[in-house]
Amino acid sequence: MIVNKETISQLTNEGKRLDGRALTEYRQPINIETNISWTAEGSARVQIGETVVMAGVKLSLEKPYNDTPNEGGIMINAELLPLSSPDYESGPPGIKAIELARVTDRGIREAKAIDMKKLCVTPGEKAWFVIIDVITINDAGNLFDAASLATLAALKAAKLPLVDPETGAINYKKKTDVSLPLLKEPLAVTVYKNNNSLIIDPTAEEEKSFDARLTVASDEKGTISAMQKGGEAPLTIEDVDKMCDLALEKAKFLREELNKALN
Amino acid sequence: MVYTKRLDGRKIDELRPMEAKAGVIPNADGSAMFKAGKTTAYAAVYGPREMYPRFLQNPKIGVLRCHYGMMPFSGSGERIRPGSSRRAQEIAMVMTKALAPVVDLSAFPNAVVDVYVDLPQTDAGTRCAAISAAAIALADAGIPMKDMISSVAVGQVDGTVVADLCYDEEAYDAIVSDVPVAMTHNSREITLLQMDGEISKDDLIKALKLADSVLDKVYAEQKRALKERFPMDKGEEK
Numbered sequence: 001m002i003v004n005k006e007t008i009s010q011l012t013n014e015g016k017r018l019d020g021r022a023l024t025e026y027r028q029p030i031n032i033e034t035n036i037s038w039t040a041e042g043s044a045r046v047q048i049g050e051t052v053v054m055a056g057v058k059l060s061l062e063k064p065y066n067d068t069p070n071e072g073g074i075m076i077n078a079e080l081l082p083l084s085s086p087d088y089e090s091g092p093p094g095i096k097a098i099e100l101a102r103v104t105d106r107g108i109r110e111a112k113a114i115d116m117k118k119l120c121v122t123p124g125e126k127a128w129f130v131i132i133d134v135i136t137i138n139d140a141g142n143l144f145d146a147a148s149l150a151t152l153a154a155l156k157a158a159k160l161p162l163v164d165p166e167t168g169a170i171n172y173k174k175k176t177d178v179s180l181p182l183l184k185e186p187l188a189v190t191v192y193k194n195n196n197s198l199i200i201d202p203t204a205e206e207e208k209s210f211d212a213r214l215t216v217a218s219d220e221k222g223t224i225s226a227m228q229k230g231g232e233a234p235l236t237i238e239d240v241d242k243m244c245d246l247a248l249e250k251a252k253f254l255r256e257e258l259n260k261a262l263n
Numbered sequence: 264m265v266y267t268k269r270l271d272g273r274k275i276d277e278l279r280p281m282e283a284k285a286g287v288i289p290n291a292d293g294s295a296m297f298k299a300g301k302t303t304a305y306a307a308v309y310g311p312r313e314m315y316p317r318f319l320q321n322p323k324i325g326v327l328r329c330h331y332g333m334m335p336f337s338g339s340g341e342r343i344r345p346g347s348s349r350r351a352q353e354i355a356m357v358m359t360k361a362l363a364p365v366v367d368l369s370a371f372p373n374a375v376v377d378v379y380v381d382l383p384q385t386d387a388g389t390r391c392a393a394i395s396a397a398a399i400a401l402a403d404a405g406i407p408m409k410d411m412i413s414s415v416a417v418g419q420v421d422g423t424v425v426a427d428l429c430y431d432e433e434a435y436d437a438i439v440s441d442v443p444v445a446m447t448h449n450s451r452e453i454t455l456l457q458m459d460g461e462i463s464k465d466d467l468i469k470a471l472k473l474a475d476s477v478l479d480k481v482y483a484e485q486k487r488a489l490k491e492r493f494p495m496d497k498g499e500e501k
Contacts, residue, residue, distance in 0.1 A: 036383060036384070037303075037334075037336055037337060037383045037384035038301050038384050038386075039336060039337050039338055039339050039384045039385060039386075040336035040337075040384070043336060043383070050289045050290075052288075054334070054383055056334060056335065056336025056337070056383070057336065058335065058336050058341070058342035060341060060342065077335070077345065079334075079335075079345055081332070081379065081381055082307075082309075082330065082377070082379050083288065083291070083305060083306075083307040083379035083380075083381050084288065084290060084307070085290050086290065086291075086309050086312075090330060090347070092346065131335070131342050133334065133335040133336055133342075133345070135334050135335075135381070135383070137287075137288060137305065138288045138289055138290050138291075139290065140289065140290065172339055172340050172341070173339060
């Protein structure tokens with residue numbers, strides 16, 4: 001559906017949306033499914049409306065970095081598959097994929113959500129490194145929130161693989177019942193702004209029509225761990241104030257959805 | 264003959280449990296999921312659309328172009344680095360050749376039909392699952408097709424000819440061969456044939472005959488998925 005920017009903008013000013021939702025309402029259904037890939041140490045599939053993403057956790061034992069000999073590490077990568085949208089092409093990640101990966105990464109990393117010291121097996125020699133790949137299956141808008149939700153769900157579902165005590169080799173086919181040492185559970189919510197309206201969970205068409213966005217990652221106590229402003233338009237301090245309030249409120253909603261799905 | 268009982272308890276001609284679903288990716292013009300045991304393939308079709316780069320266009324006929332990718336967490340060992348590999352490119356090429364004979368793109372000169380297949384989890388037989396998913400997705404997209412393509416791997420494990428090998432069978436510590444096959448449903452012609460390992464000519468022919476018979480089951484699941492996507496009674500109401 002091709003709808004011009006002005007129409008969406010005008011509707012938003014009237015507090016209306018093309019699909020009849022309230023401005024700060026998430027699409028339905030919200031489905032969160034874990035263990036969707038037996039080959040990953042942890043995995044999840046998240047659906048918000050028509051947007052579908054998958055996240056998979058792979059673990060490996062590596063030598064810790066020289067400046068943090070007692071810690072493991074994490075890395076989050078995102079792939080915008082050409083399978084998921086006519087707008088994506090094969091090839092190395094573009095800036096959109098890089099931004100998605102880095103914003104998702106910072107939400108987890110800066111909250112110190114994973115106890116990096118507990119990932120260490122032998123100081124200076126061996127520690128667990130966590131790599132999370134976020135893969136788009138259908139991009140119908142709001143990848144930031146879906147990616148963050150899938151990442152947290154996959155991390156929560158992950159189990160360490162068995163390590164042979166003699167050779168130190170990882171047996172990826174056998175999982176232990178040891179979970180990752182998660183200290184916090186950060187989730188990102190992106191608030192979009194157009195004129196004086198704020199909206200949540202835009203569709204792909206709405207995403208293209210908005211002037212500014214602010215992604216806010218926060219943990220269960222409401223502590224903010226990462227932010228990213230996007231879009232062309234500037235924001236006032238007052239805008240940021242309102243956008244953060246909305247993001248924190250919606251993070252609670254997503255957290256409830258996640259807990260419902262995992263219990 | 265040593266290999267009389269299969270590692271996962273299946274009969275020698277028994278396929279792993281299959282599940283297919285059409286229309287799983289709303290952005291695509293056609294799409295499908297095909298699952299065989301613990302191997303899952305998602306396929307999306309985009310097109311016919313204008314082909315870029317332009318020099319690849321064919322002014323006489325549309326071009327079918329397949330793409331294949333394993334997700335970084337889809338291997339049973341270490342993480343797979345994202346991006347195309349030699350293996351992925353070869354599989355994409357043989358997939359294209361396996362599907363092209365039934366796809367009629369004569370009405371779409373200069374256009375391309377892109378088929379993207381990505382797998383979130385794998386346990387051998389990935390190119391076969393990819394082809395079976397892609398064929399459903401092409402039909403879902405309404406691309407003119409003369410026949411259906413179904414695919415399965417057959418092979419020989421320690422002297423026994425079996426259907427639909429899982430990874431542990433491919434890696435079995437004995438003489439093993441793996442023969443991925445794709446066939447047209449009505450004309451019973453082979454459009455994909457690869458082989459690695461060791462096999463006698465007699466066993467190869469036996470394996471191909473086994474593929475010919477078990478592929479009907481793959482076809483039945485593909486057809487079921489398409490019927491589920493396009494129920495007859497709704498079409499008749501219009």
